[in-house]
Structure formats: C-alpha cells, structure tokens
Amino acid sequence: MIDLYMWGTSNGLRASVALAESGLEHKIHKVDLSKGEQKKPEYLKINPAGQIPAMTDSDGPGGKPITLAQSGAILLYAAEKCGKFLPQDAATRAVALQWLMQACSDVAGTSGTIFALENVAPEMSPADVDFFKARLANFFRIADARLAGRDFLAGEISLADLALYPVVAQRKALAEGLPNLAAWRERMAARPGVQKGMSA
Numbered sequence: 001m002i003d004l005y006m007w008g009t010s011n012g013l014r015a016s017v018a019l020a021e022s023g024l025e026h027k028i029h030k031v032d033l034s035k036g037e038q039k040k041p042e043y044l045k046i047n048p049a050g051q052i053p054a055m056t057d058s059d060g061p062g063g064k065p066i067t068l069a070q071s072g073a074i075l076l077y078a079a080e081k082c083g084k085f086l087p088q089d090a091a092t093r094a095v096a097l098q099w100l101m102q103a104c105s106d107v108a109g110t111s112g113t114i115f116a117l118e119n120v121a122p123e124m125s126p127a128d129v130d131f132f133k134a135r136l137a138n139f140f141r142i143a144d145a146r147l148a149g150r151d152f153l154a155g156e157i158s159l160a161d162l163a164l165y166p167v168v169a170q171r172k173a174l175a176e177g178l179p180n181l182a183a184w185r186e187r188m189a190a191r192p193g194v195q196k197g198m199s200a
C-alpha cells in the first residue's frame, strides 16, 4: 500500500497526479503547510527535509518498504512500478526525461520562487516577482514551441507531461497566448487520472 503525504501545491499535485494516473492503490494524507504540519516531528520521520510531497510504499522493491521524497522521484517510482509513462523507445525515453528534469527543476523551481517571494520572503520586491514570472512564462513558451505538431512533450504521453501539468494548471495567467500549450492543457485536463490527482 502506498501512502502519499501532500498538500495542494504543484509539487504535491505532481505526486498525486502520478499516483492517480499509475492506477496503483494509494491513500492520501494531507499535510497542512499553513499550519506548519510539515515540520512536526512525526512528519520529519517521513521526510527529514520537512517538505511535501513524500510517500511510503509497504511493498517497495524486493517486497521491502520504501520511503521517498521529491515529486520527480515519486513520479519516476510510480511510472516504473506501473510500467507506464516511461517510453519504450530509448530515444523517446531520453527526450521524456529531459522534459521531466526541466519540469521538476527549472519550471517547478521558478514557480516555487514566485510563491516564496509573494508569500514567505521577509521582503516583497515586485521587480523580483516580475523577473521570475517572466522566467516562468519563457519556460511555458519553450514548451508551447515543443508542442507544435505534437500531442505530448515526447510525442507520446509520458512522465514529462504529468510533471509539467500541475504548474501550467496553477499558473494559467502566465501561459496565456500559447495555443499549443493551451490545447495540451485541455488534453491533460480531460484525463480521468489527472482529474483525480488534481482534486487530491
């Protein structure tokens, strides 16, 4: 049984979308960031970094329990365990991993920085916020160009699409005027697994 510890941020939703799309049985546990639950001793035993998401699987590799943090690692784990979303073809898989890395590092990191500057940082600087918003909008433009003539980032649906979707869904305003990304967002939003994961 998989237990997912999360809150409704794009990093948390990346993990819940991955598990919902994988079809693996799992249970969601909410970790309320606004109450600081991610820093409570019982949660720090699951993820000493004090961040969501994290998961445990009582039936991990070799039948042994495993605990994981990092939304990208959870996504990869779910994809390997369910045997979906990692393209069979080596070249397609390499491209999917490239877009996965960009979604989990550059894109998610920039979105997280905007959130931190607007809500958590000791001083709010509109110029800094604008700088990071422009940076995120540029990543969206790159994805839009990649999606011209393609349904999904690697051509076929892959873990790269599952990784990027929550950020695009939560930052719609920065994705305006990008027709290929908008069509892709609709394709992703129509998937029952994505809907289930996004409502977690």
Ligand SMILES: N[C@@H](CCC(=O)N[C@@H](CS)C(=O)NCC(=O)O)C(=O)O
Pocket (backbone or CB within 6 Å): 009, 010, 011, 012, 033, 038, 050, 051, 052, 053, 069, 070, 071, 072, 104, 108, 112
């Ligand atoms: N790279 C990590 C980022 C995790 C992360 O930044 N989590 C945030 C919420 S989106 C968090 O738990 N923040 C609360 C804190 O740091 O105290 C991942 O993809 O899982």
